[in-house]
Amino acid sequence: MNYWLLKTEPSTYSHADLVRDKRTTWDGVANPVALRNMGGMTKGDEVMIYHTGDEKQIVGLARVAGAPYADPKQSDPRMLVVDLVPGPVVAHPVTLKALKADARFKDFALVRLSRLSVMPVTPAQWNMLLEMSKG
DNA sequence: GCCAACGTTGGC
DNA sequence: GCCAACGTTGGC
Secondary structure, three states: OOEEEEEEOOOOOOHHHHHHHOOEEEOOOOOHHHHHHHHOOOOOOEEEEEEOOOOOEEEEEEEEOOOOEEOOOOOOOOOEEEEEEEEEEEEEEEEHHHHHOOHHHOOOHHHHOOOOOEEEEOHHHHHHHHHHHOO
């Protein structure tokens, strides 16, 4: 069981879209570090979905539905995608502002590497984020 | 709208 | 293979 955070621009694809769709293929990841992270995903891993842009907050959960695989729409085999199924919307979104203000997250990739779209979350971070998301 | 912090591209 | 120039992301 691993934990991850995925970023998305909600006007492109939001957590609400995932809830509506019941399942989606998470594609469009091109950054080598993000792809490397995605390659470490396994079925059943838990995911938090973060909205960029105007929101800048963790809004909901999801789960990895299967092992990552090469994007059939791309000729480059390094371009991976992964299927996700939705989890619940969080009661209280966890904002980037809150994480930046919290010394426990000073080394968290979301804070340190603003352009990284797929990143691991440690169990300790995950538990802290879950607590914060309960308000 | 700006720009910091990246990543990518292409000429050499 | 380097690296200058350019492009992109995403927070501010």
